[in-house]
Amino acid sequence: MSIEITLTVNSREYKVDVEPTRTLLQVLREDLALTGTKEGCDAGDCGACTVLWDGRPVSSCLVLAVEADGGHIETVEGLASEQSLHVLQEAFLEHGAAQCGFCTPGMLMSAKALLATNPNPSEGEIRAALAGNLCRCTGYGKIVAAVKEAAKAMAAGTITASAPVAMADGTPAERVVVDHRGDAPEGDGANA
Amino acid sequence: MLEYHRPASIEEAVGILAGRPGSVVLAGGTDLVPAYRTGRQSVRGYVSLRGIPGVGELGVGPDGLVIRPLCTHAAVASHPEVWARWPGLAWASQSVGSVQVRNLGTVVGNICHASPAADTAPALLTLGAVVEVRSLQGTKDVPIAEFFLGPGRTVLQPGELVSAIRVPPPAGLFTGAYVKISPRRAMDIAVVGAAVSLRLDEDGTCLDCRIALASVAPVPLLTGAGAAVVGRRLALPHDGTWELVSGVHDVFAQAGQLAMEAARPISDVRASADYRRAMIPVAVRRALWQALARATPGEWVIREGVQA
Numbered sequence: 001m002s003i004e005i006t007l008t009v010n011s012r013e014y015k016v017d018v019e020p021t022r023t024l025l026q027v028l029r030e031d032l033a034l035t036g037t038k039e040g041c042d043a044g045d046c047g048a049c050t051v052l053w054d055g056r057p058v059s060s061c062l063v064l065a066v067e068a069d070g071g072h073i074e075t076v077e078g079l080a081s082e083q084s085l086h087v088l089q090e091a092f093l094e095h096g097a098a099q100c101g102f103c104t105p106g107m108l109m110s111a112k113a114l115l116a117t118n119p120n121p122s123e124g125e126i127r128a129a130l131a132g133n134l135c136r137c138t139g140y141g142k143i144v145a146a147v148k149e150a151a152k153a154m155a156a157g158t159i160t161a162s163a164p165v166a167m168a169d170g171t172p173a174e175r176v177v178v179d180h181r182g183d184a185p186e187g188d189g190a191n192a
Numbered sequence: 193m194l195e196y197h198r199p200a201s202i203e204e205a206v207g208i209l210a211g212r213p214g215s216v217v218l219a220g221g222t223d224l225v226p227a228y229r230t231g232r233q234s235v236r237g238y239v240s241l242r243g244i245p246g247v248g249e250l251g252v253g254p255d256g257l258v259i260r261p262l263c264t265h266a267a268v269a270s271h272p273e274v275w276a277r278w279p280g281l282a283w284a285s286q287s288v289g290s291v292q293v294r295n296l297g298t299v300v301g302n303i304c305h306a307s308p309a310a311d312t313a314p315a316l317l318t319l320g321a322v323v324e325v326r327s328l329q330g331t332k333d334v335p336i337a338e339f340f341l342g343p344g345r346t347v348l349q350p351g352e353l354v355s356a357i358r359v360p361p362p363a364g365l366f367t368g369a370y371v372k373i374s375p376r377r378a379m380d381i382a383v384v385g386a387a388v389s390l391r392l393d394e395d396g397t398c399l400d401c402r403i404a405l406a407s408v409a410p411v412p413l414l415t416g417a418g419a420a421v422v423g424r425r426l427a428l429p430h431d432g433t434w435e436l437v438s439g440v441h442d443v444f445a446q447a448g449q450l451a452m453e454a455a456r457p458i459s460d461v462r463a464s465a466d467y468r469r470a471m472i473p474v475a476v477r478r479a480l481w482q483a484l485a486r487a488t489p490g491e492w493v494i495r496e497g498v499q500a
Contacts, residue, residue, distance in 0.1 A: 132290020
């Protein structure tokens, strides 16, 4: 029972045929080749698969792709423009807020959602917003510092967290049809 | 082959549930999706609620609170009026999982999953919530205290779904709190959860107090421990603010003791029964203090000579 769905991912519209067993995470990684979003626990515990669904951070491993039909999804691939990194990415770089990097895409997406609704978060608010994103390397200090720094940079400049994520260079959103009728890859379709 | 249905109305949804046994209602998916994918639950098909208009809207009005089946924990915990009128429930929803989980997980799903550790269940028990159950046969109301039968088991029969949880409006000086004891502050399940509700008269005497617990019995447990607080004076109005009276500590300790005696905890991977038993009075006392602080803002000087 394959179902055609439409997903707008990073301002680009995709039509995909999916089985109702498949998660949004699998479709992003395996069908759309957007492997920036990581699969950690695949059970909603670790936050590595965090994407924004209609602006809200969710664990994409807990969302069946069919459920997101018609939705707007933002992934880490949508953060940087052709010209520059997102202010959060710059801050993560500067602070060394990544070691193995596996949690980083999820951290960035959670932080982006936080700053979009709360441009000047306290340390407690940052930690609460990132509590669902596990990092086993950094001890979180540098990540929290990076988010603080990004908030400051946004307040000082004209950059906003809610600025268009993908097509920041003005490229019009294009319509891509990905057809995986009947041969949806399982597992290692497109590993990072 | 797994089926996926997206009905456009509750009527259509119960029709599918009745006609296709083995189908399950899919709300937030935070429990169901991993349970199915790891083989812990077999499913013939999902009946998604996402195509039903209005099903994610929280109804807040003079008649109380209506929690529809796609209302998320995030929606409940971000609503200022829910915090003002039913703070115990807002607190409970806020303590679930993480931001990512609260943006998906629903209050209705939380009670239908019927985990003894469900955070919102004790809060709803203290609020006297009513569960509205729909089937092809019609609609019936089930008091939340009669809804849970055991771990993962509720009174819901095949073909039935929960179309709403209704919470009555608070009367008078009403307040509540939820305290969760768990090793982590986020992404963790309660070792002990305590929800309380308090209703005070204008002189600070307790008219009603309910205390319910998570993770200490096969079902979320409404205890009778509030009886230790009812009729006691907990605070004194003074110049538009509040003062405390002597002995409130003892009253709250008594309530904690009664709650502990009502519990039937087990030992499991999260905690021993003994530890749970020891933590129940702690959680209950904290919840009562937090509720009282919310209802009676002031400097909390103890007025000597007035006894609780």
